Amino acid sequence: MRLRQVALAVVVLSIGFWSAAAHVRAQAADPLTGTWTLDVARSTFSPGPPPKSLTLTFEDTADGVKNQSDVVTPDGQTVHQEFIAKPDGKDYPVVGSSIDAVALTRKGNMRTRVDKRAGKIVMNYEGVVSADGKTFTVQQKGTNAQGQAVSNTVVFVKKM
Numbered sequence: 001m002r003l004r005q006v007a008l009a010v011v012v013l014s015i016g017f018w019s020a021a022a023h024v025r026a027q028a029a030d031p032l033t034g035t036w037t038l039d040v041a042r043s044t045f046s047p048g049p050p051p052k053s054l055t056l057t058f059e060d061t062a063d064g065v066k067n068q069s070d071v072v073t074p075d076g077q078t079v080h081q082e083f084i085a086k087p088d089g090k091d092y093p094v095v096g097s098s099i100d101a102v103a104l105t106r107k108g109n110m111r112t113r114v115d116k117r118a119g120k121i122v123m124n125y126e127g128v129v130s131a132d133g134k135t136f137t138v139q140q141k142g143t144n145a146q147g148q149a150v151s152n153t154v155v156f157v158k159k160m
Helices: 002-027
Strands: 034-038 053-061 064-072 078-085 088-093 101-107 110-117 120-129 135-143 149-158
Touching: 053 149, 078 088, 078 101
Parallel strands: none
Antiparallel strands: 034 053, 034 149, 053 064, 064 078, 088 101, 101 110, 110 120, 120 135, 135 149
């Protein structure tokens, strides 16, 4: 009888723990997770012109945040870039880009990203997810692949 009570208590505690853990994970869901599209009208690009389209997708994985970006450049070329990185400030490799690595950090709804080429920082991003979770605004500063200074404010809208 005592063994049955202990076993039942363990089951109840396990269910309670996993339910609480699931609840905490649901509450702590990253507001950046999902698909975001460029709002050209609310963005500024220096130098211009802006891309025809830009879609970002963020997905939480066991290895970190998976980011994919799909761009249609002003001249109609398509570019796909992706990486998986943890927001720990360490360098992670990038596929499909002129950069070699990214380093991410996160504090609340503020995100930073540093792009590197051959170990040298070429671009900095500071992004904020709005309180309502509907917009993601990124300040981008650095040097593009053509060696031009870049200073952009890029606004994304979350696809629901």
